[in-house]
Amino acid sequence: MRIERRLRQPWWLSVAVPVVSIAVAFLLTALVLLATGHPPLHSFRRLFDAAFVANGALSETVVSATPLVFTGLAAAVAFRMNLFNIGGEGQLYAGAITGATVGLLMAGAPSPLVVVGMIAAGAAGGAFLAAIPGILRAFFSTNEIITSLMLNYVVGVVLTYLIFDSHSYLRDTSGFEANVFPQGKTLPDEAAWSSWTINGLVLPLGFLLAVGVAVFVWALYTRTRFGFEVQVIGDSARAGRYAGMRTRRKILAVMCLSGGIAGVGGASQDGDFRHQLDPQGLQQANYGYGGIVIAALARYNPFAVLLVAFLLGGLQNAGFTLQGADFPAGLVGVMQGLILFCALGGELFVRYRVRFDRSPRTVKTAAPEPAP
Amino acid sequence: MQPAVALRGITKRFPAVLANDQVDFEAALGEVHALLGENGAGKTTLSNILTGLYRPDEGEIVLFGRPAEFHSPRDAIDAGVAMVHQHFRLVVPFTVAENVVLGDHRDVGRTFLLHPRAIERRVEELSRRYGLAVDPRARIWQLSVGEQQRVEILKALYQDARILILDEPTAVLTPQEAGELFETMRAMAADGRTVIFISHKLHEVKAVADRVTVLRRGRSVVTVSTAEATPRSLAALMVGREIELGRRQESAGEVGESVLDLEGVGAQGDRGSAAVKGVSFSVRSGEIVAVAGVAGNGQRELAETIAGIRPRTSGTIRVSGRLLSGADPRAAIRARVGYVPEDRLGTGVAPGLSVANNIVLKAYRRPPVSRGPLLRFREIRDRARRLMHQYDVRAPGSHVPAWHLSGGNLQKVVLAREFSGTPAVLVAASPTRGLDVAGIETVHAYLREAAASGVGVLLISEDLDEILALADRIVVMFEGSVSGERDAATATADDLGLLMAGGE
Numbered sequence: 001m002r003i004e005r006r007l008r009q010p011w012w013l014s015v016a017v018p019v020v021s022i023a024v025a026f027l028l029t030a031l032v033l034l035a036t037g038h039p040p041l042h043s044f045r046r047l048f049d050a051a052f053v054a055n056g057a058l059s060e061t062v063v064s065a066t067p068l069v070f071t072g073l074a075a076a077v078a079f080r081m082n083l084f085n086i087g088g089e090g091q092l093y094a095g096a097i098t099g100a101t102v103g104l105l106m107a108g109a110p111s112p113l114v115v116v117g118m119i120a121a122g123a124a125g126g127a128f129l130a131a132i133p134g135i136l137r138a139f140f141s142t143n144e145i146i147t148s149l150m151l152n153y154v155v156g157v158v159l160t161y162l163i164f165d166s167h168s169y170l171r172d173t174s175g176f177e178a179n180v181f182p183q184g185k186t187l188p189d190e191a192a193w194s195s196w197t198i199n200g201l202v203l204p205l206g207f208l209l210a211v212g213v214a215v216f217v218w219a220l221y222t223r224t225r226f227g228f229e230v231q232v233i234g235d236s237a238r239a240g241r242y243a244g245m246r247t248r249r250k251i252l253a254v255m256c257l258s259g260g261i262a263g264v265g266g267a268s269q270d271g272d273f274r275h276q277l278d279p280q281g282l283q284q285a286n287y288g289y290g291g292i293v294i295a296a297l298a299r300y301n302p303f304a305v306l307l308v309a310f311l312l313g314g315l316q317n318a319g320f321t322l323q324g325a326d327f328p329a330g331l332v333g334v335m336q337g338l339i340l341f342c343a344l345g346g347e348l349f350v351r352y353r354v355r356f357d358r359s360p361r362t363v364k365t366a367a368p369e370p371a372p
Numbered sequence: 373m374q375p376a377v378a379l380r381g382i383t384k385r386f387p388a389v390l391a392n393d394q395v396d397f398e399a400a401l402g403e404v405h406a407l408l409g410e411n412g413a414g415k416t417t418l419s420n421i422l423t424g425l426y427r428p429d430e431g432e433i434v435l436f437g438r439p440a441e442f443h444s445p446r447d448a449i450d451a452g453v454a455m456v457h458q459h460f461r462l463v464v465p466f467t468v469a470e471n472v473v474l475g476d477h478r479d480v481g482r483t484f485l486l487h488p489r490a491i492e493r494r495v496e497e498l499s500r501r502y503g504l505a506v507d508p509r510a511r512i513w514q515l516s517v518g519e520q521q522r523v524e525i526l527k528a529l530y531q532d533a534r535i536l537i538l539d540e541p542t543a544v545l546t547p548q549e550a551g552e553l554f555e556t557m558r559a560m561a562a563d564g565r566t567v568i569f570i571s572h573k574l575h576e577v578k579a580v581a582d583r584v585t586v587l588r589r590g591r592s593v594v595t596v597s598t599a600e601a602t603p604r605s606l607a608a609l610m611v612g613r614e615i616e617l618g619r620r621q622e623s624a625g626e627v628g629e630s631v632l633d634l635e636g637v638g639a640q641g642d643r644g645s646a647a648v649k650g651v652s653f654s655v656r657s658g659e660i661v662a663v664a665g666v667a668g669n670g671q672r673e674l675a676e677t678i679a680g681i682r683p684r685t686s687g688t689i690r691v692s693g694r695l696l697s698g699a700d701p702r703a704a705i706r707a708r709v710g711y712v713p714e715d716r717l718g719t720g721v722a723p724g725l726s727v728a729n730n731i732v733l734k735a736y737r738r739p740p741v742s743r744g745p746l747l748r749f750r751e752i753r754d755r756a757r758r759l760m761h762q763y764d765v766r767a768p769g770s771h772v773p774a775w776h777l778s779g780g781n782l783q784k785v786v787l788a789r790e791f792s793g794t795p796a797v798l799v800a801a802s803p804t805r806g807l808d809v810a811g812i813e814t815v816h817a818y819l820r821e822a823a824a825s826g827v828g829v830l831l832i833s834e835d836l837d838e839i840l841a842l843a844d845r846i847v848v849m850f851e852g853s854v855s856g857e858r859d860a861a862t863a864t865a866d867d868l869g870l871l872m873a874g875g876e
Contacts, residue, residue: 225736225746225747231725232722232725232729235725238718238719239719239721242719243734244702246702
């Protein structure tokens with residue numbers, strides 16, 4: 001038995017491998033459930049029910065999935081160019097800060113104008129933050145993984161400071177209670193993003209926007225000159241430079257695009273769901289890091305990001321619903337971990353194949369260039 | 373006489389490739405034995421088996437009459453087999469002496485503390501004995517390529533290697549340095565060591581080896597004494613058919629206006645020191661001008677400067693009479709400067725992208741390949757198919773990733789792309805490096821064809837045979853400057869070799 005590199009990757013593999021990986025993950029989770037005294041099939045049914053079937057479950061799943069789609073796309077956009085923007089977390093915070101600020105400042109203006117303003121502000125906030133590691137990478141060759149990651153903590157502290165440690169414009173300082181339990185100012189009604197209900201399924205504006213961004217990213221990366229350049233530079237920066245591409249500008253553009261998408265995700269948190277700047281909620285959710293996982297599972301494909309974010313969003317939502325004495329919240333975390341582990345392990349089978357050799361004599365062929 | 377090393381029935385398979393097929397090989401004590409073959413003939417695989425890097429699927433290795441089994445390179449070194457690789461395995465910031473004891477586990481390397489004086493004395497002794505002049509206290513980065521090679525040989529001798537394998541050692545040397553290396557090889561053989569000399573240069577094999585084993589397509593074809601062989605007979609054995617040995621044909625093109633003019637061009641190397649110093653020459657349309665020189669004398673930097681990839685520190689470049697702005701590859705492309713880079717996979721093509729995408733690597737900006745910001749896939753596919761057919765690129769399709777292609781086919785993709793851009797000037801940097809004889813013939817034919825159609829070709833090469841076979845004029849570079857310019861019709865290898873070594 002030996003493992004060898006595949007010369008070609010048949011198309012069905014990119015479907016079969018993730019499906020089998022997830023099945024294996026469920027199998028392993030079943031073992032964990034058995035070991036902890038939960039009947040696996042029953043638990044899975046409850047999980048599935050709470051995520052996708054129960055009354056209002058699907059709408060809740062969409063709520064959980066929306067920010068993950070944004071951060072997943074943000075990560076995928078950058079990773080495609082081998083640009084490892086780990087700063088989706090901070091860029092989302094930045095978008096939430098700028099989005100909430102504009103939402104408050106524009107109080108009284110017509111609602112559509114306020115919403116558009118918040119989206120633009122969110123995108124700008126995220127893009128600005130991503131531009132910092134972008135510039136450092138493009139012009140000073142610093143490692144964007146470190147710089148973007150570290151900025152997450154910086155923005156996290158700023159976020160906390162704005163509400164907990166200062167009397168900033170964003171903090172609610174109206175009453176006694178608000179001074180004891182600090183929280184963000186409630187956004188005006190004009191700044192509430194609308195949503196649409198179809199057959200009881202609530203689709204917030206943020207989610208539809210996220211789907212739109214996925215389509216845009218797909219078209220940008222597969223149909224345009226910009227996408228072609230990103231592909232070339234991602235594969236070999238030297239080849240890109242050789243072909244006359246402006247690699248530095250492209251690094252900066254892709255970082256800003258990535259940060260901008262995460263930033264809109266932050267604004268959507270303000271406008272769609274939280275209606276105030278909510279440092280604790282945002283920092284507990286780890287949307288940015290979740291997005292990295294999603295992008296990896298989706299193999300950087302924007303439509304797969306939608307699907308994976310939806311599934312993981314469902315799992316998360318079910319975790320919230322079910323957690324209690326009989327269903328430890330940690331189990332959902334265990335399951336997420338197992339899915340990630342199996343999916344990334346499954347990658348091996350996309351790139352390599354295992355061969356069982358009984359009669360090695362049959363492989364005699366003329367000898368071209370030997371493999372190293 | 374008992375052979376020092378004998379390989380019997382060696383077979384080694386890789387996925388879909390049979391690299392060595394029942395290879396027999398014997399070399400005697402005190403012999404210089406050449407291993408001759410095209411790229412892909414199995415020379416490297418065989419030497420990797422002999423140095424313990426690979427294990428053979430079948431066959432046996434017999435050293436000094438005793439069967440040997442190598443589980444790792446360490447075992448091979450202990451058995452007295454050492455290899456001087458084409459790409460040196462040296463630690464650049466270390467001194468010569470430090471590199472020499474690296475990996476030694478019998479003597480000094482075994483103790484916790486090193487004794488630099490003792491090592492240096494031993495190194496000096498070895499270099500005197502075999503004519504390997506190098507200062508043991510010098511650091512590797514201070515040494516020329518030829519000196520670095522000597523360090524590699526010293527390393528092998530220090531480990532007391534009885535069998536030395538030299539993998540294409542002359543590829544990076546001037547003719548003079550090669551001559552010195554041959555003397556060292558003879559001295560080592562005279563001392564009772566066995567030297568296995570891997571090469572595909574026929575006259576070198578003839579000059580230094582006692583016997584030669586020819587490999588072809590993974591099989592050992594024959595072992596002959598070099599006294600009985602002629603370059604022509606060896607070439608035929610190597611390729612399996614009669615080939616035309618490189619001879620310059622009269623240039624077919626009408627030599628016209630000057631299309632590339634360099635005037636005092638200077639540029640920095642990767643380490644920030646001046647790599648190109650005040651280079652001036654010109655190339656006329658329909659003419660092949662070769663830049664000769666030992667690797668690392670500024671040729672690569674010069675090519676990159678002309679292509680706009682490397683910033684210029686001084687001087688001017690004119691293409692078709694118009695000034696070229698510096699450090700802008702796009703401006704060079706627009707001025708119709710074609711560039712075949714030395715580094716094919718990684719610069720010349722993006723390895724992970726399809727052949728089709730690589731073919732439009734430069735054309736994607738303009739119609740008809742793109743319209744506005746959008747790409748036109750049908751056009752890309754059609755163009756790729758047309759050019760692949762025209763240039764005989766052998767690949768399963770235009771959609772396969774470029775890394776899938778062999779070196780020769782990859783070079784055809786690069787040439788197809790550069791020629792399809794209708795260049796005024798074509799800069800080709802080592803365009804045949806790593807190609808087999810058939811691939812080299814093809815590339816040479818395309819370069820001649822380009823010149824015949826009125827392109828000014830600037831060929832940068834370290835291979836004098838190639839230069840003499842192709843060029844109309846020869847510019848020799850040494851340490852970043854032009855050390856001489858010769859008409860190819862009257863130039864001799866000796867004369868050029870002298871210029872390449874900086875002497876005049």
